[in-house]
Amino acid sequence: MKAVDARGFFSSANALEFEDYLLLDYVFECQGDPELAAAHLCSEQSTAQWKRVNVSEDYRPRFAAKVLSLDTQACPSGFSSPVVELGDGEVYRCKVRIAHPHANFGPRLPNLLSAVLGEGAFFAPGIPLIKLLDIQFPDSFLSAFQGPRFGIQGLRERLQVENRPIFFGVIKPNIGLPPEPFAELGYQAWTGGLDIAKDDEMLADVQWSPLAERARLLGAARMRAEQETGVPKIYLANITDELDRLIDLHDTAVAAGAGAVMLNAWPMGLSAARMLSAYTKVPMVAHFPVIAGMSRLPFFGVHTRVMTKLQRLAGFDVIIMPGFGARMMTPAAEVQACIDACLDPTFGNIKPSLPVPGGSDSAATLEAVYNLVGSADFGFVPGRGVFSHPQGPAAGARSLHQAWAAISAGVPMAEAAKDRPELKAALETFG
Amino acid sequence: MKAVDARGFFSSANALEFEDYLLLDYVFECQGDPELAAAHLCSEQSTAQWKRVNVSEDYRPRFAAKVLSLDTQACPSGFSSPVVELGDGEVYRCKVRIAHPHANFGPRLPNLLSAVLGEGAFFAPGIPLIKLLDIQFPDSFLSAFQGPRFGIQGLRERLQVENRPIFFGVIKPNIGLPPEPFAELGYQAWTGGLDIAKDDEMLADVQWSPLAERARLLGAARMRAEQETGVPKIYLANITDELDRLIDLHDTAVAAGAGAVMLNAWPMGLSAARMLSAYTKVPMVAHFPVIAGMSRLPFFGVHTRVMTKLQRLAGFDVIIMPGFGARMMTPAAEVQACIDACLDPTFGNIKPSLPVPGGSDSAATLEAVYNLVGSADFGFVPGRGVFSHPQGPAAGARSLHQAWAAISAGVPMAEAAKDRPELKAALETFG
Known part of the structure; x- marks a missing residue:
């Protein structure tokens, strides 16, 4: 691209009508002129050819993505990750804000992904490494989306749980465990105070645990637990499967007593979630497989903040995400950004x-997570912390309530554990 | 995990019935004991808990993923990409082959992805960097998939094209260009000899170019071109959109004269493709946005070979992929691996x-691509190389045939160009 042509991909912010644009923040590492690289980045994601041969026209004013700002920093030690040889030239790391006209594709998630994470982003000349850090959506774009049907308040009403985190538990073991003992574990955890007993995200509709049978047994166990405890419970069924079975599986699970359904958001596709959200009458939960494969590195891929926003747009009432602590290899600031999203x-x-925010949680981690989240508006999702509690799943669930009571009363956890054997055992086993 | 427990995630190859397993090849970088890391990798993607508390049972023999081989190499200079601090300890780069029991999830693409690229891969303790390099599928798994309906031979029959590459062209400009001039460009290219005129992968069903109108005009232009040239032509419509519109858009486009449909495979989800493949009566084409965001780095994410196999499983008759040459920042061996897949x-x-294999192609690159592919069984997909040809799209298409005739006859390209003005101009403009 000639320098004179590159200028068509730059704009001052106040020359634009912001309702017409998405604001995209990328960090990229380039070799050669950063301004030219940024122009390529805009060109490739919008009007790479902005005119026909021998026709006097220019589609850039209306259709081009445009650089609003560009911060450049030299990287004398080269690229942050190994990349193919591009040739000689200085390496720079740049932060760029781009205004992308959303009428180029409209309020459609697959087309949005194709524009902002497509050939435009990953094959812009001179830019082997790039990460989409954030998208800001104008109301004109957001208004086309329904978003979560229930949201936090809707889920709280279904569970009659206010002013505390919602206690999920991943029934374990799951891969290999037949439906009957699986349902028994869920039952025990509910009687101990768990709100939502859930399938693991890897647990499918398989021969050794058909979803119809699993849901029937869990649905019955849930009703029993509700009758005994007097409070509503939810069985969260993982209905991740091939798309042509999705509605059937959903109907089967819900009819049998699943009070919420889980989709592995990225493997199913965000558009499948948006479709299901318009159909289902129960809360919809997202799990996170695959996403880390394009979000973990600081200067390549896409930030989980973006993925979280897209999952919210797609209609997920609950978004399970890699949480705090070394186990999940995710910086605390990143987890916080996803919670904020x-x-x-x-x-x-x-x-x-x-x-x-999940990952190796138990009564021993509840206080730290609560302090980091900064409010009670979160879900807490132990697996082993409930289901490998040495006194059993009911005690595991009870230990969560005991930990929360201690937090609420301002009592030190070790103090509270003294006369609460379930909490004591949880701290000893998982702390 | 204790060392004694880790042994349950290792096996010798001849102890296994291979029809029951997928073979997964990963490369990972770990800190600390590589054998323990490999055991975690297996455990986390299968039976992370293999028994209930206080129950004597072990789900590992049937359900565990198992290490078959592990090659370890010290990395004294540390990780190849920046990762969160894991602590002290030697860094190793390891190649591991894992046998994963596919009955854990069954022949379902979203569940396959969740197992092999999920929490198991990206959150195995001690392994911040990992890349899935390959999957080998036994016939017992493959037999559940229909795969491409038409395949290469079916597409050749529709086009009546044998013994040469199939000539695609991305109509350009596209973002911003209204349907009428867009169809006129397609028409011109077809009359010059293009087989398939296609929508750009970013071109959606938008207000300034509604797919119904675009397909109607392209369908009419195609018929005109077929009548004039006497050979079949295809308009390839991009029907990437929200899932709940997919079948309608497909039907609209095909009824109006689209002879093939394109999906952006990863943004739509592979399962959407598998569903559409069972429904459509026309060839289905995959485009590659987003994939590079998890495949570019040599030691993180997933190899495009895997993505290609999955797209073939999902039923794509045609797979557009980043091709040869510096422009696409993809090593030639990787492109070759995808072609082989x-x-x-x-x-x-x-x-x-x-x-x-695509990217900045023209008559000037055809010979090099042909030599690298090693056969004529490929599609060639210029954009500018046809539609920015200085003598117009018909001349651009003609230049491809002239280049192919030269290759077939063993005539040097420069020689052939002497009395072929379209080829001459293509070499001068794009060479």
């Missing part, structure tokens, strides 16, 4: 999604 | 997909 009140008229 | 005759009963 779930809760942000300035996201059009779209309800908040319940954030569920 | 399309053509591999030992892939159950699944038909081959036509590989289309």
Whole structure:
């Protein structure tokens, strides 16, 4: 691209009508002129050819993505990850803000992904490494999305749980365990105070645990637990499967007593979630497989904040995400950014999604997670912390309530554990 | 995990019935004991808990993923990409082959992805960097998939094209260009000899170019071109959109005269493709946005070979992929591996997909691509090389045939160009 042509991909912010644009923040590492690289980045994601041969026209004013700002920093030690040889030239790391006209593709998630994470982003000349850090959506774009049907408040009403985190538990073991003992574990955890007993995200509709049978047994166990405890419970069924079975599986699970359904968001596709959200009458929960494969590195891929916003747009009432602590290899600031993306009140008229930062949790980690989240509006999702509790799943669930009571009363956890054997055992086993 | 428990995630190859397992090849970088890391990798992707508390049972023999081989190499200079601090300890780069029991989830693409690229891969303790390099599928798994309906031979029959590459062209400009001039460009290219005129992968069903109108005009232009040239032509419509519109858009486009449909495979989800493949009566083409965001780095994410195999499994008759040359920042060996994955005759009963390695192609690059592919069984997909040809799109298409005639006759390209003005101009403009 000639320098004179590159200028067509730059704009001052006040020359634009912001309702017509998505604001995209990328960090990229380039070799050669950063301004030219940024122009390529805009060109490739919008009007790579902006005119016909021998025709006097220019589609850039209306259709081009445009650089609004560009911060450049030299990287004398080269690229942050190994990349193919591009030739000689200085390496720079740049932060760029781009205004992308959303009428180029409209309020459609697959087309949005194709524009902002497609050939434009990953094959812009001179830019082997790039990460999409954030998208800001104008109301004109957001208003086309329904978002979560229930949101946090809707889920709280279904569970009659206010002013505390919602206690999920991943029934374990799961791969290999037949439906009957699986349901028995769920039952025990519910009687101990668990709100939502859930399938693992790898548990499918398989021969050794058909979803119809699993849901029937879990549905019955749930009703028993509700009758005994007097409070509503939810069985969260993983209905991740081939798309042509999705509605059938959903109907089967819900009819049998699943009070919520889980989709592995990225393997199913965000559009499958958006479709199901318009159909289902129960809360919809996202799990996170595959996403880390394009979000972990600081200077390549896509930030989980973006993925969280897209999952909220797609209609997930609950978003399970890699949580705090070394186990999940995710910086605390990144987890916080995803929680914020779930809760942000300035996201059009779209309800908040319940954030569920997860990973090796138990009564021993509840206080730290609560302090990091900064409110009780989150889900807490132990697996072993409930189901490998040495006194059994009911005791595991009870230990969560005991930990929360201690937090609420301002009593040190070790102090509270003294006369609460379930909490004591949880701290000893998992602490 | 204790060392004694880790042994349950290792096996010798001859102890296994291979029809029951997928073979997964990963490369990972770990800190600390590589054997323990490999055991975690297996455990986390299968039976993380293999028994209930206080129950004597072990789900590992049947359900555990198992290490078959592990090659370890010290990395004294540390990790190849920046990762979160894991602590002290030697860094190793390891190649591991894992046997994963596919009955854990069954022949379902979203569940397969969740198992092999999920929490198991990206959150195994001690392994911040990992890349899935390959999957080998036994016939017992492949037999559940239909694969491409048409495959290469079916597409050749529709086009009546044998013994040469199939000539695609991306109509340009596209973002911003209204349907009428867009169809006129397609018409011109067809009359010059293009086989398939296609929508750009970013071109959606938008207000300034509604797919119904675009397909109607392209369908009419195609018929005109077929009548004039006497050979079949295809308009390839991009029907990437929200899932709940997919079938309607497909039907609209095909009824209006689209002879093939394109999906952006990863943004739509592979399962959407598998569903559409069972429904459509026209060839289905995959485009590659987003994939590079998890495949570019040598030691993180997933190899495009895997993505190509999955797209073939999902039923794509044609797979457009980043091609040869510096422009696409993809090593030639990787492109070759993807082409091989399309053509591999030992892939159950699944038909081959036509590989289309693309990126800044023209008559000037045809010979090099042909030599690298090693056969004529590929698609060639210029954009500018046809539609920015200085003598117009018909001349651009003609230049491809002239280049192919020269290759077939063993005439040097520069020689052939002497009395072929379209080829001459293509070499001068794009060479």
